[in-house]
Amino acid sequence: MSESINFRDVQKRTMQLSEFEDGLWDLLIGSIFMVLAFYPVTRELLGPTWNLALFLFLLAFVVVGHLVARHFISGPRMGYVQPRRTPQMRLLLVVMAVMVLLTLGLVLLTLFSPGRLSSGSEPSIPPLVRSYGVEWMVVFVMGAIFSVMGYRFGVARLYFYGWMLGLANLASVYMAHTAGWTFPVPAAIAAGIILVIGFTLLLRFLRNYPIRTQEA
Amino acid sequence: MAKTTGIAPDLLDLAEVDRVVHEPARLMILMVLYGVESADFTFLLNATELTWGNLSSHVTKLEEAEYVKVEKGFVGKKPRTMVQLTDTGRQAIDTYRQTMQGAMKRLG
Numbered sequence: 001m002s003e004s005i006n007f008r009d010v011q012k013r014t015m016q017l018s019e020f021e022d023g024l025w026d027l028l029i030g031s032i033f034m035v036l037a038f039y040p041v042t043r044e045l046l047g048p049t050w051n052l053a054l055f056l057f058l059l060a061f062v063v064v065g066h067l068v069a070r071h072f073i074s075g076p077r078m079g080y081v082q083p084r085r086t087p088q089m090r091l092l093l094v095v096m097a098v099m100v101l102l103t104l105g106l107v108l109l110t111l112f113s114p115g116r117l118s119s120g121s122e123p124s125i126p127p128l129v130r131s132y133g134v135e136w137m138v139v140f141v142m143g144a145i146f147s148v149m150g151y152r153f154g155v156a157r158l159y160f161y162g163w164m165l166g167l168a169n170l171a172s173v174y175m176a177h178t179a180g181w182t183f184p185v186p187a188a189i190a191a192g193i194i195l196v197i198g199f200t201l202l203l204r205f206l207r208n209y210p211i212r213t214q215e216a
Numbered sequence: 217m218a219k220t221t222g223i224a225p226d227l228l229d230l231a232e233v234d235r236v237v238h239e240p241a242r243l244m245i246l247m248v249l250y251g252v253e254s255a256d257f258t259f260l261l262n263a264t265e266l267t268w269g270n271l272s273s274h275v276t277k278l279e280e281a282e283y284v285k286v287e288k289g290f291v292g293k294k295p296r297t298m299v300q301l302t303d304t305g306r307q308a309i310d311t312y313r314q315t316m317q318g319a320m321k322r323l324g
Contacts, residue, residue: 081252
């Protein structure tokens, strides 16, 4: 019996059920990175100030949409769980929040740097000589953050998301320098893959977990 | 433990195992609650795959043993029953776990 019951596994499964079964986190991550991917395109159309306003509005929209969907779609079907707030969990959340902000900052720096956006002009350093140090740092930071989350919550696809998004960012910057792409196609494809996974999980969730009408 | 001449003296502590916790359905409920602050009935239904009646009766037994605390409330017009593991319940699981792990180790 002790062989088949592992407390840590049960806790991970509880976390998976309460947080990751519905695909809404996937949709949130995919949406944020899709908005980031379109940032350079809309910037050329709107200018930096209005584009930033649009970016912040869309960011707020997807976050609020996520919370509303969790409340009205996921909650009645899966139920509500109040997570246990141990000191270790609080520390982990703070560390993750700081690292996520750091990563977003790095992504913004690499994707939207002025040199990268001037697609018509020659980059000051030849693309093959350029070391892409910051972009590689983004790859490893994102890979590490998502891997820690994937391990902590027992969600294997988060490992894939982290490395894919990091490498897609690197590929986008490389393509911008070598081919002059203003639209980061690899980043958009990565975000699109996450969105497709999210929608698939959401559909499966809606089919598997109908709204329960009886209450004790 | 007193010295005994029975067939399996090392396993005698199994006889003292908490039967409220030992029942599989209740053990499942307790284990789900062990990792969270509290959960509502709908989540416990999904996590344990018990029927509504079964879950309700087991939660009542756990509440009688003071292993869980049940709070009934409303969110808007909808009723919501939240179940939370008490300190006694947490201690009971830890004790049960140690007892079972010790017994399993001795079984080899």
